[in-house]
Amino acid sequence: MNNNTRRHFLKSLAALTAAGVAVGCSSANTLAQTTASQGKSVMGLRVPKMDIVRIGFIGVGERGSGHVKHYCHIDGVEITAICDTNEKVLDASIDYVVNKSLPRPARYSGSNYAYMEMLNRQDIDIVIISTPWAWHARMCVASMESGKHAFVEVPAATTVEECWQLVDTAERTQKNCMMMENVCYGRDELMVLNMVRQGLFGDLLHGEAAYIHELRWQMKEIEEKTGSWRTHWHTKMNGNLYPTHGLGPVSQYMNINRGDSFDYLSSTSSPALGRRAYAQREFPAQHARNKLNYIAGDMNTTVIKTKLGRSIMLQHDTTTPRPYSRHNYIQGTNGVFAGFPNRIALETVPPNIAENYAQRHQQAVAHWQANGRQGREPKPHSFHRWDEEMGPWQDEFDHPMWVKMGEEAQRNGGHGGMDFLMLWRMIYCLRNSEPLDQDVYDAAAWSVVMPLSADSVNDRSNSKDIPDFTRGVWKSAKPLGIIA
Structure with missing residues (x-):
């Protein structure tokens, strides 16, 4: 980094560190939109073609190790370096790369900030970040400041301040910052996006999204793995702790940030009973899990209103015993699609x-x-009865990208192939100078629901304005197209 870039980075890191200390506190005083961009909009950003995309990884313990494996099977990729504080998982990923007869990646470890040394390298084009949530935004900022494109696991940020940090840094550095919302690449979600683009549901009115996934078992991960840090978020914040899996696809159906925009939200939570009861049942009375004060309601329901007047109902529940669901519901003037299980009802059918x-x-x-x-x-x-036979609909409306790559995606795996397809698509865009399907504005808008829902819950469910991270560009931005 040159001196000017280094100064920007140190200033940004200091701001993010301060924000990280305040995690779980109200963001009510930080909703004001940045008055002016430090650069220019990155909506539709195209970067020069890359013959080979050179990748550095930060975090390979859970999600990151899967990304390493997938990238060993994607053309046009070179895994340059891998960083993790856990040397066991670090060496496992390096060994996997070497066992595939690929060059040995450089190894970085030893401290929580070992990734900074890796970012000094000049032979890395993009950084894949798969670390605990509190590190996401600061690592994205550091990556962009060092001249690299940032790709981060969900959520991209945990405070309003961090969301603006991501947007400001991306616009100033003209680097991509994509939150890797893999669900946007699921077969069902891609099919519904294709249906929406063809006008199958008429004018869109309402959507429903969720992350309903019983994860109490993660509380038994004490020293390492996801539960070792994710459990504590249930003691810090009472709101929607994980909004993006269901919200991402519904936002793309509705052209959020590309023709429509989130306006405000209102949120409410149920009592927080399930995790305390689980801890009492599964751990000794004096265990640390029984000394935590779980404040996140077992079920959070958030309602979002968009600038065009549409509504979105969003739910989060990782505690109660019930089947998995993301809802994936979209309602229009001609009918509706709903997921889990998939079903459709239309007034006028093709x-x-x-x-x-x-x-x-x-x-x-x-x-x-x-x-x-x-x-x-x-x-x-x-339309008074659901049609649950999806075969004919898939034959007619499967997304062209799934038709082209779906078989290979399923063969390589990762949540039914969505992980592989997402990673393949990222590389395709970079190698062909195409805009990414998700950008920093999506990362910010989808992630900011987390802190704002908590603000609303703490304020008797009163509505909270959602910042326009595009600074008005959403009014003229083109919707995400259906690409082959």
Whole structure:
């Protein structure tokens, strides 16, 4: 780094460190939009083509190790360096790369700030960050300040201040800062995005998103792994602690930051009972887990209003015993799609689907007649009943990217292939000078729900304004297209 860049970095790091100390505190006094950009908008940012994308990894304990493995199977990639404070997992990832007959990556460890030494290298183009949440924003800023593009696990930031830090740094350095929301690359989510773009649901009105995933078992991870640090967030903040998995796809359906924008939210939480009860049941009375004060409500429900008047209901529950769900619900004037399980109901259906409905109805009537007209006569399909047979819809509306890469993505794995497809797509964009599908404005808007929901809960669910991180560019930005 030159002296000017280093000064910017040290100033940014100091600000982020101060923000990190305040994690869990109210952000009510920090909602004011930055008055002027320090650079220019990175909406639709294209960077020069990269023949080979040289990667440095920060954090390879859980998610990061999977990213290393996937990148060993993607063309046009060179894994230059890997950093982790845990030498066991660090060496495991390095050994995996070497065992694939690829060059040995440089190794960085020894302290929480060993990544800073790695960032001094000039042979790294992008940095993949898979560390505990509190480190995400500061590591992104450091990566961009050192001249590298930042790709970070969810959420990208945990405070309003950090969100603005990401935006300001990206605009000043003209570097990408993408939050790796893998769910945006799931087959179902891509299919629904394609449906929305083709106008299948009419004018959009309402969406529902969630992260409902029972994770109490992570409380038993005491010294290492995700539960060793994630458990403590339930003692710091009462709000939606993990908003982006369900919210990302719904935001893309609604063109958030690209034709529409979040306006404000209101949030409420249930009592916080489940984790305390689990600790009492699973740990000795004097165990540290029984000495924590769990304040995050078991179920948080947040309602977001957009500038165009649409509504989004967003939920978070990682505590109660119930099946997994992200909702993935989108309602328009012509009908609705809902996930978990997938189902659809439309008033006007496409011709090929209408023909399929007619065939299925004829078959059902024939079966009813062949069985002596037992039971009620099958009725033609209508929007009053869910259609849960997704095969015809997939045949008609699977996203072109899934048609092209879905088989390979599923073969390589990672949450049904979404992880591999996301990483492949990132490299494709960088090697072809294409804008990324997600940018720093998405990272900030989707992540900021975390602190603002807590502010709302603490303020009797009164609404909280959501900053416009695009500074008005959303009004003219082009929606995310359907690419092949």
